[in-house]
Amino acid sequence: MELAYTAEEQAFREEVRSFIRDNLPADIQDKMLNGKKMGREDFLRWHRTLHKQGWVAPNWPEEHGGTGWTPVQRHIFEDESAEAGAPPVIPFGVTMCGPVIIRFGNDWQKQFFLPKILSAEHVWCQGFSEPGSGSDLASLRTKAVRDGDHYIVNGQKTWTTSAQFADWIFNLVRTDPGAKKQEGISFLLIDMKTPGITVRPIVTMDGGAEINEVFFDNVKVPAKNLVGEENKGWTYAKFLLGNERTGIARVGASKRELKQLKQIASSERDGGRPLIENPRFRDKVAALEVELMALEITNLRMIAAMRGGKGPGPESSILKIKGSDIQQRLTELAMEALGPYAMPFQREALEAGWNEEPIGPDYAAVAAPHYFNYRKVSIYGGSNEIQRNVISKMMLGL
């Protein structure tokens, strides 16, 4: 048993670190580190930089433009990126749809879509959840009816992140209403510019608008955009959701947030002393750091197991539960640290280029909205209740 990274891995970490230092634009880093609003172009500028370096798709096979990194190298890359405040690559193309096309798509789909995912010519979003189908995803009702060389799609998707600026959406649609619910679903790629698609933003309680409803009204989709076989979409979706687990612990991002929390708690005053010296607050920060240490090693143990070729199993639900809990607690403590100054609502202060005098310290505006917004992390990607079901059923046989 050996915790230390190999010399090669350490050299790789250095390489990643200096690449980020030399190439990450300062304005993007500022937005990421200070919780300011990130636009499509901010994400894509960094995406293109990574693409030029050949680093944009670590999870793809090398022949399609992947990096050929080991699971440990991928972890190092994610860790360094998060800590430095480099934006994550928008996951819907690279992490989610790309691997499905690589595994199940036909040659035309591979040639047409994969290079455009890598270059960010196509930005993707995910059409899975529907108003009546959340945890019970397989009950989805958006339907696609074959009509000659096309499918006609009708229905509604919801909670669709990035739909407001995406070029394409990968959609789960019902193609056989008579079959058992998992068996009548297909995986369809749809150009967001197709007539009949309407995107309506959903404002969340923190005032943000990063999710949307997407309506399909007689949308005509070429049949060649069907991935794999008709009615086999549920298999592809399960494959995709299995891939989504990588990086789900968010250890790197949480380490960065913890560092910022400590800075806030050192700046804030309580009875004339730094808040970090208040034993109650100090204990909470310390206890959370212990949890994060444990999660980091749990994450590494799972990554090490994957190095032997094993895919991520139901154990990744542990990472989701703990990872989301820690992320939420960090936002909770940052908000608590501000005391009354968590109250002013300064949405405009989160926009880039805002240069009025902030109300309270400059890190105040983001704290409460961040806390409210992060209630989502125990809901999305399979709620933590569903994750506990997975552990009970798949790991424990209960």
Add this chain to the structure above:
Amino acid sequence: MDFDFTEEQRLLDETVRRLVKDEYDIAKRKSYMAAPDGFSRKLWDRYAELGLLGLPFAESEGGFGGSAVEIMIVMESFGRGLVVEPYLASIVLGGGLVSLAGSAAQKQAILPQVAAGKLLLAFAHGERQSRYALADVETTATKDGSGWMLSGHKGVVLNGDSADQLIVSARSAGGSRERNGIGLFLVDAKAKGVGVRGYPTVDGLRAAEVTLDGVRVGGDAVLGVADGAYPVIEHAVDRALAALAAEAVGIMETLNAATLDYLKTRKQFGVPIGSFQALQHRMADMVVEHEQSKSMAVLAALSADLADAAERRRVISAAKVQIGRSGRFVGQQSIQLHGGIGMTDEYLAGHYFKRLTMIDQSFGDADHHLDRFAEVTLSAG
């Protein structure tokens, strides 16, 4: 032992419940928030007509001689509807300070106006560095002939942007964080040297940063003693905490009702999600937390004016600890059990959750009050 309302209290409860039910929902609340003051002047007049604004003041002061129990009744319903009018700022805190510390002349000049809805007050007390410590006052009051000159910065002054008169705490003697040496001063919001920067708060209310740049007030602007206001401040804030506890209880009741309804109606896997035991137990825990909070809100109301100040402090802080912890659990779990819909601005849960969250960070969070409680209960000897 009797936890029942008197006949008058029952009528008050009915009146306020009906008023809030008729005049408040999420859409109406948004329209009130969009008004220049961030609340409805029309509703404020209605509250005045119904006698709510004079409720806690003595009859001789133009009020109805109500106790903290009456305030609890009002605030619980205000919590149910997520009311945005400045009842806490102007009546409980502002009016409370005048009624606790003011001279007969000051009370006569101010309280009937407040009760009639013609005059709005705000308590300008907290400062950037003070966090929750009530004695941490750096704003200065220096003698200026027969009057005073005030200088300093007051932060997150609840409804400070619509107030006609500010009640400003300032230090006339003593070092920072000393309890002695703090005075309360009536300041016209339009007086020379007063700067008010108003803004919305994350929970849909309004607050302001107030700057005092050599503001001159007369000797008659002092509420009570110019260097001995700390006990009055603490008492008024304790009353506000009891009111906040009641508001939080009303919020929890509404969140629990909405969550229960969702568990019964939302179907996944062909059944209502309320048929899943994991969610049933969570909902049961939320009900337990609401009941515990309600108990502490009642206890706080019955203790808000105790002659024994140490016992008052002990009970009020205990209530705030309970409210803070239960509120966090109920709020977070309500959003969690709703799933995606709970995250949206369109649905009610998020609004209640945000207010409940900020109640914890008003006048001391659960940690702060656990310390204050322990100081009274656990001091050696």
